Amino acid sequence: MKCAQHTCPGFISVPVSRTVLQQCLQARLQVKPAEEQSEAQFVQIDRGMVIYICFFKGATDDILPKMVSTLLNLRLCESDSGRMVSVLELPGSVLIVPQATLGGKAKGRAMQYHNNIHKDDGLRLYSAFVALCEKELMAAAASSAGRGAEITVKHGTYGNRQVLKLDTNGPYTHMMEF
Amino acid sequence: MKCAQHTCPGFISVPVSRTVLQQCLQARLQVKPAEEQSEAQFVQIDRGMVIYICFFKGATDDILPKMVSTLLNLRLCESDSGRMVSVLELPGSVLIVPQATLGGKAKGRAMQYHNNIHKDDGLRLYSAFVALCEKELMAAAASSAGRGAEITVKHGTYGNRQVLKLDTNGPYTHMMEF
Numbered sequence: 001m002k003c004a005q006h007t008c009p010g011f012i013s014v015p016v017s018r019t020v021l022q023q024c025l026q027a028r029l030q031v032k033p034a035e036e037q038s039e040a041q042f043v044q045i046d047r048g049m050v051i052y053i054c055f056f057k058g059a060t061d062d063i064l065p066k067m068v069s070t071l072l073n074l075r076l077c078e079s080d081s082g083r084m085v086s087v088l089e090l091p092g093s094v095l096i097v098p099q100a101t102l103g104g105k106a107k108g109r110a111m112q113y114h115n116n117i118h119k120d121d122g123l124r125l126y127s128a129f130v131a132l133c134e135k136e137l138m139a140a141a142a143s144s145a146g147r148g149a150e151i152t153v154k155h156g157t158y159g160n161r162q163v164l165k166l167d168t169n170g171p172y173t174h175m176m177e178f
Numbered sequence: 179m180k181c182a183q184h185t186c187p188g189f190i191s192v193p194v195s196r197t198v199l200q201q202c203l204q205a206r207l208q209v210k211p212a213e214e215q216s217e218a219q220f221v222q223i224d225r226g227m228v229i230y231i232c233f234f235k236g237a238t239d240d241i242l243p244k245m246v247s248t249l250l251n252l253r254l255c256e257s258d259s260g261r262m263v264s265v266l267e268l269p270g271s272v273l274i275v276p277q278a279t280l281g282g283k284a285k286g287r288a289m290q291y292h293n294n295i296h297k298d299d300g301l302r303l304y305s306a307f308v309a310l311c312e313k314e315l316m317a318a319a320a321s322s323a324g325r326g327a328e329i330t331v332k333h334g335t336y337g338n339r340q341v342l343k344l345d346t347n348g349p350y351t352h353m354m355e356f
Contacts, residue, residue: 020198020351052351073287086287101350109251109264111352166344172279173198173230174289175353 015177016059017067018102020052022171023077023087027095029156030163040163043154048092049077050166051133054102055117055125064125067178068132072140076174088140094133096155097162098126123158130155193355194237195245196280198230200349201255201265205273207334208341218341221332226270227255228344229311232280233295233303242303245356246310250318254352266318272311274333275340276304301336308333 032041075084104111210219253262282289312331
């Protein structure tokens with residue numbers, strides 16, 4: 001995108017999604033709240049990475065392959081030897097948490113979310129993002145013969161409250177926009 | 179994201195710090211690792227907010243009052259009635275986690291931290307940020323007569339590994355730059 005200022009010779013790259021990444025020893029997320037007749041349901045991963053994700057207006061499916069490839073291949077996790085490696089190399093699991101609050105901007109003391117994508121489009125992109133992560137992680141697990149037997153992709157329910165419990169050996173929190 | 183051209187009059191000021199904010203029911207952070215003669219030491223807060231913080235090159239003390247005032251007064255927490263309120267209004271505790279990884283930028287598959295502030299300056303700003311948070315939170319607690327008896331500010335040791343355990347009822351993750 002061209003910079004909005006007509007005197008500016010440069011470009012502005014407006015992000016269409018924001019992710020926050022934390023490595024974990026264990027993470028547990030509620031995917032269905034308790035109801036009168038049923039207990040709450042949870043998903044859980046052990047060692048790996050939590051991806052909090054929010055899509056902004058203008059996001060399309062086109063960005064998903066690059067997002068997933070980048071997030072799974074960036075060296076964001078610490079190996080047993082202390083070297084930084086990707087979650088695929090670890091190999092570790094991935095917990096994906098939809099997090100619309102990441103799109104918040106302060107206006108006075110309130111947070112506003114006007115730049116967030118419409119809920120229907122967000123759900124579609126989120127589902128496609130999850131599916132692509134599953135595909136990439138499973139392909140990597142299959143090729144790493146045995147080492148990745150326990151790795152998995154889990155994810156939260158889009159639109160729900162994300163009741164999360166996290167245990168880390170240092171979250172190494174990163175922020176990546178696309 | 180900002181216009182890349184420094185000559186552009188539309189250039190929105192370059193941020194000198196990045197924070198990630200999560201509300202918690204309980205958070206526990208290691209402040210001293212275990213050694214041969216001693217066990218690891220931890221600090222803990224109950225309900226409140228975790229502030230992960232990273233300073234970039236160019237950050238000075240001047241930004242701290244605005245940062246602290248904004249973070250403590252923004253409506254980032256959910257009250258018992260479900261209304262969004264500030265951590266001061268909750269009233270809740272604050273756990274401050276130094277998190278240099280927040281300054282990371284991807285270069286190929288590696289993360290680089292060239293924009294992070296020099297360690298000595300970072301420690302000084304971090305210490306001043308913690309002190310200012312303590313002052314503001316304690317002043318608010320004193321004026322809220324009794325309601326805030328349990329609230330406190332805890333923080334991690336700058337430069338250490340931040341071994342963190344987090345329990346949430348929905349982290350409501352926000353990102354704020356200053």
